[in-house]
Amino acid sequence: MSSDRLRRKPYEKELVRLQTELVKLQEWVKAEGRRVVVVFEGRDAAGKGSTIKRVTEYLNPRVARIVALPVPTERERTQWYFQRYVEHLPAAGEIVLFDRSWYNRAGVERVMGFCTQEEYTRFLHQCPIFERLLVEDGILLRKYWFSVSDVEQEQRFRARLADPIRRWKLSEMDLESITRWEEYSRAKDEMMVHTHIPEAPWYQVESEDKRRARINMISHLLSTIPYREMRRPPLELPPRPASTGYRRPPRMETIVPDVTGELS
Template sequence: MGHRLSRKPYEKELFRLQAELVTMQEWVRAEGARLAVIFEGRDAAGKGSTIKRVVEYLNPRVTRIVALPAPTERERTQWYFQRYTAHLPAAGEIVLFDRSWYNRAGVERVMGFCTREEHARFLHQCPIFERLLIEDGIMLRKYWFSVSDGEQERRFRARLDDPMRRWKLSEMDLESITRWEEYSRAKDEMIVHTDIPESPWYEVESEDKRRARINMISHLLSTIPYREVSRPALEIPDRPEASGYRRPPRRPESYVPDAAARLG
């Protein structure tokens, strides 16, 4: 990995890429394409902050983030992939999975939330499931965010000391420190079974979050055959002449107080 990317060139390139994401989104919408992007990786590897930059200027009616909570009792009795299929994109949609069905290959495997048989069944079924999605026309992209143990611990400590980001830290996150090698073995086994030609894994080196965001977004754009879509020209119409409407008297008690006034 190269030197840490400085802010000015990072922000300039990020803005350029975000403009391309808007163009790509319009192509997806106009063509009725379906795009699903999976974000996986170590805790604190920068998945969430990258997703935030991806969607910053996108239309939430076209692009949605899926971050599912732990399964309910009922969902635990379903076919494992069942609760994820409801969130797959329809025509003209982009779905970003902030963690995905790969929970079974990672946290569920390491923390004992699934049996060995369930894990083995997942590794067998997952490539079949993804081939079916791709065969049906869904564009599937899978990114693994990689970070060193030292950098992960540094980010955990920064979160612990920051009241605005402390919610990002859970007991399970901290346990990933003591189970580092177990997670590594689980990831290696997952890659062996699910890195298939139709649906390959792309690894994002995330020691430098700025560099990771630029690299991931740039790569995603390079894999989508989008083009600029012409849009109808819009004109703001002239306001019609007033026709006698009078606004009802204002009721001060119904207005939000001007808290900004004290700021000067």
């Protein structure tokens, strides 16, 4: 696991290059009617959310969307476990990024006792079948697990506690992961044994440096999809027509006040 922090300038230069390629990937997905699902899982504070932001930063939200589901409702608890995830799967020409996914059952639900042993065992049996069906139907499924050491995780938690802007990222459930570190490790290892399948393997993102993690993950994702740059018809700005003498009505009184003078 590399711990040397990637310098900002080379990081930003490479990130822009990769984001340009992601736009090309998006256009290929849209033109070819492909369907892409990317699953982001891993330790709390391992960098999943920030990586997702960099992936989608310049993508069309009508093509690439993020799915981060809340706690299931009482009705959803009575459904087939995968049911509420199925409705968020992509249609032709779409990319869906799951910020946590159906693997909640193998992680937090397993460790915190939010599911029964029978439900957990059924999940381990059904998950590979479910994912094979997705791949068989033509969905390009990629699964990434973000790792972080216990020491680094604690440092990131402390940084969030001290930052009012990022404080919302820290929940009681996140703090619980500190005292249950080994339990989460066992749950992850058992999950990998059952769900690391040839049709949908796990890819582990290992770096204590979030910059390296983002670059490595995006680069790998692009390398696994056979996209190509699509030709787009050239666009030209039309000439602005001559004025017809239209006069605008008086300005509205509800103009947003300018408060930037104090910032100059």
